[in-house]
Amino acid sequence: MNRILAVSNLKKTYTKGKTTICAVDEISFHVDKGECLALVGESGSGKSTVAKLITGLESLDGGDIILDGKVIKNPGRKELKRVYQLVQMVFQMPVDSFNPRIRLGESVMEGLINQGMGRQEAKHKAIDYLEICGLGPEFASRYPSEVSGGECQRASIARAIARKPQLLICDEATSALDVTVQAQIMTLLSQLREDQGMSQLMICHDLALVQQCCDRVLVMHQGRVVETGTPDEVISSPREAYTKKLIDSIL
Amino acid sequence: MEVTERTAVRIRTRKIKKDQTMTKFYLFLTLVIILLLVAALAPQIVPYDPYAQDLTQALQPPSPEHLLGTDRYGRDMLSRVIMGGQTTIYSALLLVGIITGFGTLVGLFCGYQGGKIDSLIMRVSDVFLAFPGMVFAIAVAGILGGGLINAVVALACISWPKFARLSRGQVLGIKNMPYIAAARLSGSGSIKIVFKHILPNIIGPILVTSTLDIGTMMMELAGLSFLGLGAMPPIAEWGSMMSEGRSMLQTSPWVILAPGCAIFISVTLFNLLGDTVRDVLDPKTNKRKKEKK
Numbered sequence: 001m002n003r004i005l006a007v008s009n010l011k012k013t014y015t016k017g018k019t020t021i022c023a024v025d026e027i028s029f030h031v032d033k034g035e036c037l038a039l040v041g042e043s044g045s046g047k048s049t050v051a052k053l054i055t056g057l058e059s060l061d062g063g064d065i066i067l068d069g070k071v072i073k074n075p076g077r078k079e080l081k082r083v084y085q086l087v088q089m090v091f092q093m094p095v096d097s098f099n100p101r102i103r104l105g106e107s108v109m110e111g112l113i114n115q116g117m118g119r120q121e122a123k124h125k126a127i128d129y130l131e132i133c134g135l136g137p138e139f140a141s142r143y144p145s146e147v148s149g150g151e152c153q154r155a156s157i158a159r160a161i162a163r164k165p166q167l168l169i170c171d172e173a174t175s176a177l178d179v180t181v182q183a184q185i186m187t188l189l190s191q192l193r194e195d196q197g198m199s200q201l202m203i204c205h206d207l208a209l210v211q212q213c214c215d216r217v218l219v220m221h222q223g224r225v226v227e228t229g230t231p232d233e234v235i236s237s238p239r240e241a242y243t244k245k246l247i248d249s250i251l
Numbered sequence: 252m253e254v255t256e257r258t259a260v261r262i263r264t265r266k267i268k269k270d271q272t273m274t275k276f277y278l279f280l281t282l283v284i285i286l287l288l289v290a291a292l293a294p295q296i297v298p299y300d301p302y303a304q305d306l307t308q309a310l311q312p313p314s315p316e317h318l319l320g321t322d323r324y325g326r327d328m329l330s331r332v333i334m335g336g337q338t339t340i341y342s343a344l345l346l347v348g349i350i351t352g353f354g355t356l357v358g359l360f361c362g363y364q365g366g367k368i369d370s371l372i373m374r375v376s377d378v379f380l381a382f383p384g385m386v387f388a389i390a391v392a393g394i395l396g397g398g399l400i401n402a403v404v405a406l407a408c409i410s411w412p413k414f415a416r417l418s419r420g421q422v423l424g425i426k427n428m429p430y431i432a433a434a435r436l437s438g439s440g441s442i443k444i445v446f447k448h449i450l451p452n453i454i455g456p457i458l459v460t461s462t463l464d465i466g467t468m469m470m471e472l473a474g475l476s477f478l479g480l481g482a483m484p485p486i487a488e489w490g491s492m493m494s495e496g497r498s499m500l501q502t503s504p505w506v507i508l509a510p511g512c513a514i515f516i517s518v519t520l521f522n523l524l525g526d527t528v529r530d531v532l533d534p535k536t537n538k539r540k541k542e543k544k
Contacts, residue, residue, distance in 0.1 A: 055432075055436060057432050057435065057436075077440070081438060084435075084436055084437070084438050088436060089432075089433075089436055091429040091432070091433060092429070093429060096428055096429045096430060097429040097430050097432075097433045098430050098433070099430045099434070099447075099448050099451075099452070100430075100452065101451045101452060102447075102448075107433075107437075110434065110437045110439060111436075111437035111438055114437055114438035114439055115438065156433075159433070159437065160436075163437070163438070
């Protein structure tokens with residue numbers, strides 16, 4: 001099996017009062033092992049909802065998610081545990097993704113302790129993972145409010161890779177950071193892909209970043225996939241009008 | 252130059268304000284601790300047996316021997332006020348502990364779980380909140396019969412919804428924060444998320460409210476005892492002591508003034524402490540502290 005993730009006809013609707021909004025409308029795609037797939041589109045196109053559906057943070061309204069060969073459909077607590085062994089996520093707002101009252105090291109340890117590791121061992125491992133992400137051991141004892149956004153995002157990546165996921169979902173992981181820090185984070189993510197052989201699903205709206213480091217691009221618009229291809233294909237010769245608009249607005 | 256000076260002045264004023272808040276907090280905390288110690292050590296420090304009757308000494312005005320005078324059975328008022336402090340203060344603390352704990356747990360559960368159970372419990376709490384508190388407590392205490400424990404139960408019945416509402420609102424505010432999702436992705440179960448990630452982040456306002464509530468609860472407990480629905484004679488309790496002295500207000504005012512002043516002083520102290528706790532835990536003050544860093 002060469003695919004880590006395959007979704008087919010994924011559907012999610014939200015009902016508010018009498019109006020029903022279709023956030024994700026029958027989309028299908030797959031991520032191969034070791035591949036980096038980018039999901040691009042404007043705000044409200046349903047990218048983040050896809051991430052929440054894959055990680056079980058939102059329930060499905062239809063379709064299938066096949067994770068490492070097994071179908072996952074509105075998973076229970078036990079199944080979710082398996083999902084979180086395979087999939088981890090890096091959030092958009094780095095500081096908000098850490099409990100303000102818990103030190104960074106403790107937050108990284110949490111995932112390891114939940115896997116059954118002892119406290120002492122988890123502590124050492126947490127420091128190791130922070131180091132992989134370019135943070136010294138002193139960061140383990142700092143609170144989220146005491147570090148910069150970029151450092152916090154590195155800690156967030158450390159927390160995610162500490163569970164050794166096969167698929168890392170980055171939900172706008174760089175959009176809250178300034179340009180130089182963005183580049184550093186992207187380099188770190190590419191390095192992790194090479195060193196640990198993990199697949200990545202980048203949810204992003206910055207086509208320039210996508211072109212740099214992703215193998216394939218999916219363009220989403222109003223809950224549907226409108227175009228797919230390699231970054232160069234999509235950016236240099238977009239087929240859909242929406243993609244053209246998206247490229248024009250950025251370049 | 253001028254701007255730097257102005258900033259320096261501003262930083263200094265802010266520091267002085269913060270220092271003042273902390274000084275006030277420690278002052279009131281010390282006073283409350285003294286009050287609690289006096290109440291805790293009451294049996295050891297009372298000058299006379301608060302329950303020993305001596306009709307020859309009945310209704311003596313304050314004198315060097317009996318600093319607060321004696322009541323109509325000749326019992327020493329100072330000893331009774333000190334002993335009554337134990338009953339009144341500790342039952343108020345017990346009551347606040349019960350309603351804070353129970354209300355917070357209910358609020359945490361409802362806020363985190365949501366759905367039909369949440370709506371149902373919240374409607375029940377609406378019913379409790381719809382009645383005027385004291386009237387409802389009198390009714391409950393009336394049904395349960397007199398006695399201090401029953402008064403505590405009656406007041407607990409009507410007071411928990413406040414804390415349930417408060418903590419539920421706080422939970423709803425942070426339930427959808429990314430760090431809760433991150434904790435879930437780290438494999439933490441609901442109980443761990445609620446007690447490790449949600450509770451520590453909502454405890455501040457709950458603590459402030461419960462500290463402020465100690466005074467109120469003390470008044471309400473004393474009120475029920477005053478009406479004869481709380482502590483039963485001869486137990487020394489400030490509310491029932493005031494009730495006993497009611498008929499002698501004109502002739503022997505010390506009998507009602509002594510427990511009255513005791514209630515006044517301790518309620519004021521707990522309220523002042525509550526206020527300073529709020530100032531110390533105020534999220535805005537915290538934010539300012541962070542900005543300074």
